[in-house]
Amino acid sequence: MIAPAPELLRRYGLAARHSWGQNFLHEPSIHRAIAAASGAGPGTRVVEIGAGLGSLTGPLLETGAEVWAIERDRDLCRVLRAELGDNPNFSLHEADAVRFDYAGAGAGLDAPPTIVGNLPYQITGPLLFALLAVHRQTGPWIVMVQKEVADRLCAEPGSRTYGGVTVMLSRARRISVVTQVPRACFVPRPRVDSTVIRLDPRPTIRGEVADEEGLRRLVQAAFQRRRKVLANALGGIAGRDEVVRWCERAGIDPRVRPERLRPEDFAALQRAREEEARGRVGQGGHEVTDATDATGGGGEGAGAP
Template sequence: MTIDSPGALLRRYGLQARHSWGQNFLIAAEVHAAIAIASEARPGRRVIEIGAGLGTLTDRLLATGAEVWAIERDRDLCAVLRAELGDRPNFVLHEADAVRFDYAAAIAGQAEPVAIVGNLPYQLTGPLLFALLEQAPHAGPWVVMVQKEVADRLCARPGEDDYGGVTAVLSRMRTIARVRNVPRGCFLPAPRVDSAVIRLDARPEPLGGPVADEAGLRHLVRTAFQQRRKVLINSLAALGSRAEAQAWCAAAGIDPGVRPEKLGPEQFAALQRAREASGAGAA
C-alpha cells in the first residue's frame, strides 16, 4: 500500500471520525487484502466502493489495476481522497450518498460484472443492501463488511434462530457466504461490536422461480416476519382475510400452521404466486 494509515491521515488533515455517521476506519491490512481478493478486483473490471472513507481499502483495490469508483458523502473525507488518490488514472470519486447513488448507471455497459465492496455503516446496512438488490441484482460479487450479528442473520438457513425476513429476500437473489470475522480492534476508533465480511453472489435465476411482482413478494415476507412467533396463517391474514391466507397456503402446498422462520425463499415465492393468481399479489 502507498497510502498512510488511517491514524496518520486523520492527524495530517486534522480530522476525527464522525460518530453520528457511524465512521470506523478499518486499519487491518490483512482484512483489506481479504476484501480485495474476494471482490476479484483486476484490470478491466470496475469496482464500486461504498464509503471510501480515508482511502485505505481504495488504495488496495487500485493496486489490482481495477477501475475503482469510490462513493463518499463526507466532504472532508472527499478532500482527503482527492489529495491522496486523485492522481491515479483508475480512480473515480463520486461525492454522493451511497443509499441514493445510481448503481444501475454505474454498472451499465460493462463487459464484466461490476464488483461492489464496502464497509457498510451499521445503521445503513439494510437500506444499502436493498438499494443494491433493486438496482444491481446481477452485479457481483458484492463483498461487504457488516456487523457480525447481521452477518450471522444473513448467513442463517431456514429454521435457524438467526434466520429472518431480510435473509429470505436476499438469499432468493444471491448466495451469501462469510469471508471472515473482523474483531472490533481492527477499526479506528474501535466500535462496540465485532464485524464480518460477507460475499453475496448473483444466482443465475431467483431461488423459487419467477414472480410477477418482486416488491409484492418482499412485502409478503416483511409481513410474515413482523410477528415471527405467530403461525403463518395469522401473519398472512394481515394481507387480506384469514380465508384468503388459507387459500394461498393451500395453493402453494404449505402448512398454514408453520412458523415463518421455517420457510425458505422457494416457499415464499410459491405463496406470492398464489396471491398473484388470486388477484391480491401487489405490494
C-alpha cells in the same frame, strides 16, 4: 501505498463523525482479504461504498482495477482527492450511497461491476435493499457488516436468526463468509465485531414472482409475527381464509411458522396470491395491489422486511 488511517486523520486534522457512525478500518490484512475476495484486476470496475480515508481504495487500485469510490463526507473527499487523485483508474463520486446509480455504473462494461465496502452500520439495511433492487445489474458484493447482521444473512430456515432480510437476499444471492473482523481493527473502536461477507449472484433466482414489492410486503408481514402459524401471521395483509387458499395453491401447510419457510416457499405463496388476484380480475372484480392495501410498516431493522 496509502498511509494508515490514524496517520491520515492526524495529517489532515480530522476525527471520526460519531453522528454518522464512522469507524475506520486500519488493519492491512483485512483490506488485502477484501481486495482478493473481490476478484478485482485489470479490465474490471469496482464500486466502493464508503471509501473513507482510502485504506481499501488503495489496495483495490493496486490490482489494476478501475475504482469508483463513493463518499459523502466532504472532508474525507478532500483526503481522497489529495491521496489518490493522480491515479487514472480512480474516480470519486461525492454522493449518498443509498441513492447511487449502481446499475448505471455498469454501462459499457462486458461484465457488471463488483460492489465492495464497509457498510455504515446505521444504513446497512437500506444499502442492502438498494443493491437488491439492481441485483441483476451488479456482480459480486463483498461487504463488511456487523457480525450480528452477517449471522442473520447466513442463517438457515428454522434458526433463531433467520428472518425476512435472510429470505429476500438469499433468494437472489449465495452468501458466504470471507473473514471475521475484531472491533480492535477499527479507529475509533466500535462496540461490536464485524464480518466480511460475499454475496454472489445466483444463476437462477430462488422463486420468480411478478410483483417483487408484493413479495417483500408478504415476507415483512410474516416475520412481524414470526412465532404465529402462517395463517395467522399474515393477518396484516389478508383474512385467514384467504391466506389458507394461498397456502393450498402453493402446497404449503398453513399451520407452519414463517421461520420454517425457505425463500422459494415465500415465492410460491406470492405467486398463489398473484394468481388469486388475477382470478378476481377475470371475474369482473377489482384487483387489490400492495400499493393500495393497508400493510403496516416496520421490519427487522431499517429498510428490511
